[in-house]
Amino acid sequence: MLERILMASVAVFSLGAGAAGAQTIGFSQIGSESGWRAAETTVTMNEAKERGIDLRFSDAQQRQENQIAAMRSFIAQGVDAILVAPVVATGWDSVLEEAAEAEIPVVLLDRMIDSSPDLYLTAVGSDLVHEGRVAGEWLVSAVNGEECRVVELQGTTGSSPAIDRKKGFEEGIAGADNIEIVRSQTGDFTRTRGKEVMESFLQAENGGADICALYAHNDDMAVGAIQAIKEAGLKPGEDILVVSIDAVPDIFQALAAGEANATVELTPNMAGPAFDALEAYLADGTMPEKFIQTESKLYTQADDPAGEYEARKDLGY
Ligand code: AHR
Numbered sequence: 001m002l003e004r005i006l007m008a009s010v011a012v013f014s015l016g017a018g019a020a021g022a023q024t025i026g027f028s029q030i031g032s033e034s035g036w037r038a039a040e041t042t043v044t045m046n047e048a049k050e051r052g053i054d055l056r057f058s059d060a061q062q063r064q065e066n067q068i069a070a071m072r073s074f075i076a077q078g079v080d081a082i083l084v085a086p087v088v089a090t091g092w093d094s095v096l097e098e099a100a101e102a103e104i105p106v107v108l109l110d111r112m113i114d115s116s117p118d119l120y121l122t123a124v125g126s127d128l129v130h131e132g133r134v135a136g137e138w139l140v141s142a143v144n145g146e147e148c149r150v151v152e153l154q155g156t157t158g159s160s161p162a163i164d165r166k167k168g169f170e171e172g173i174a175g176a177d178n179i180e181i182v183r184s185q186t187g188d189f190t191r192t193r194g195k196e197v198m199e200s201f202l203q204a205e206n207g208g209a210d211i212c213a214l215y216a217h218n219d220d221m222a223v224g225a226i227q228a229i230k231e232a233g234l235k236p237g238e239d240i241l242v243v244s245i246d247a248v249p250d251i252f253q254a255l256a257a258g259e260a261n262a263t264v265e266l267t268p269n270m271a272g273p274a275f276d277a278l279e280a281y282l283a284d285g286t287m288p289e290k291f292i293q294t295e296s297k298l299y300t301q302a303d304d305p306a307g308e309y310e311a312r313k314d315l316g317y
Pocket of ligand 1: 033034035036037110111161189217218219220245246266
């Protein structure tokens with residue numbers, strides 16, 4: 001349905017929005033739960049500025065109802081397009097239908113939803129299952145057949161990265177009978193919750209002596225957990241292996257210090273490809289691919305973590 005509405009509205013956008021770079025775009029961001037999220041916000045604002053886009057920013061403070069309210073406000077303001085990083089995967093149909101009725105294209109950033117793809121123009125993000133699988137495969141190779149009891153810090157419950165990174169990791173370790181996930185709980189993608197939940201894992205697992213590895217769905221939770229491991233008198237990176245996702249500067253410092261072992265990169269530049277797609281669409285109706293995939297890369301202690309830290313430390317994380 002939206003495809004029909006979007007196609008029908010091309011002429012309106014072409015006349016109304018004018019040349020590329022003259023658009024007004026609403027951005028509903030999840031919040032500031034992690035270093036990665038802060039970087040995504042910074043990159044989006046910088047990209048918008050460079051392109052002369054009037055970006056209207058709304059911070060939802062982790063609440064879907066705030067995101068839906070912001071999107072309704074953007075629709076009422078008559079913006080040319082909406083970017084949304086959806087905090088959870090379900091519950092978006094109504095507001096997306098409202099945007100479609102108003103002929104406003106919506107682009108998803110970094111997290112996916114379970115609505116019909118007809119209800120949004122495109123989604124920019126990584127293969128979240130692949131990220132988890134890479135982390136799992138790394139662990140299989142790192143423990144090389146040794147028995148390994150794993151604790152898992154999940155992301156925000158109901159979010160696509162939490163669902164998909166869990167699935168991917170399980171796929172990555174499938175077939176390795178020596179590896180078992182013994183505890184798994186949400187740390188909500190935050191450093192504080194990561195530390196608290198890791199403390200409870202350590203307590204429940206013989207002070208940490210029965211834990212071989214931590215898998216965290218993001219680096220911030222891993223950094224919090226590393227602190228908890230140190231406070232328990234153990235050496236993160238040695239007594240307990242640490243693998244996580246994002247590749248933020250702080251995890252490179254931990255890798256350089258030998259306190260983390262591996263991270264899978266998630267680029268914070270989702271806005272560049274999103275604005276490219278929107279500018280082409282608004283200019284002449286060019287339809288983008290439904291999913292614009294960003295790269296994921298594994299980094300370990302062997303990949304010059306000190307240099308990677310230096311290269312990233314001023315990028316808005
Ligand atoms: O949706 C991407 C995830 O959200 C990042 O991995 C995490 O750090 C953030 O909170």
